[in-house]
Structures are given as structure tokens and as C-alpha cells.
Amino acid sequence: MRARVYVSLKPTVLDPQGKTIHAALKGLGYTAISDVRQGKFFEIRIDPQTDPAALRKQIEQIARDVLANPVIEEYRVELLD
């Protein structure tokens, strides 16, 4: 089984990397773009014996404790196949 965890800065937190990319795209002539924000994601492969409910709980816990910093970041968990 696979799970994906998407981590991004909270909307209220400034994203200098996104701002830089936005400025670069403007400079390249992409003027229709009004904002860019960057995030990261983790693709996690799990042994298939685990039951889906327990699995989601475990991945949520990993996201909160290890992958994201809940002070400035938010996360989203997605379970695949």
C-alpha cells in the first residue's frame, strides 16, 4: 500500500521560496500568475497487512510528529491502492 502526505506552510505564514519563483516567472513573461506557494510531499510505502483505519491513524501520527511542523505547517494525508 501507499500513502502520500502533503505538507505546506499555513496560509498566514510567509513563503519566500514561493515568492522568489513567482518573481522569476513574472520575469519570464508569465504575467497571468498571481501567486506561487511551495510545499513538499512524502510518498510512503507500507507493508500491505495493515488495516486501512489503523493505517490512516498511523500515517496521521507520522505526519504530525515527524514530517510536519504543526506550528507553521499544515498537512494532508491521502491513502492510495
Next chain:
Amino acid sequence: MRARVYVSLKPTVLDPQGKTIHAALKGLGYTAISDVRQGKFFEIRIDPQTDPAALRKQIEQIARDVLANPVIEEYRVELLD
């Protein structure tokens, strides 16, 4: 309108960051996890006048030319609302 571009290392490319996270999770007792790979994503906000076909083409071009390194990375474009 919004678009998301997901960029990840090609499957054949070693991902040391993912390997480190995997080792850390094993150390924390998450033994059911068999692999972790890290990627990044970009949430792009676009002025709504653009037509969807042209927009996808433009975002694909941005992904290829600016956001991803096609030698070692692959990307996926997703259009939202």
C-alpha cells in the same frame, strides 16, 4: 484558478532524504513502512481569464522549464477549480 505541479525524483534516482526519513521512522518503531520518497509541489494561482487548454500547456511548460529538472526529476500537473 489554481494549478498544482508535483515534482519528484525519477524512480531510478537515489533519494537520500527519503532514506533518512525511512531510517528515522524505523527507529521510532514504525516497522511496517518499506520505503519513503520525498518530493515537492507548487500551488500556482492564475488569473481566471485564461482558457483551460492553453493554461495546461502553459503550466506544463513552466513545470518543464522552471520547476523540475527533467534530467533527474519527473512532474505531474493538476488543474483545480
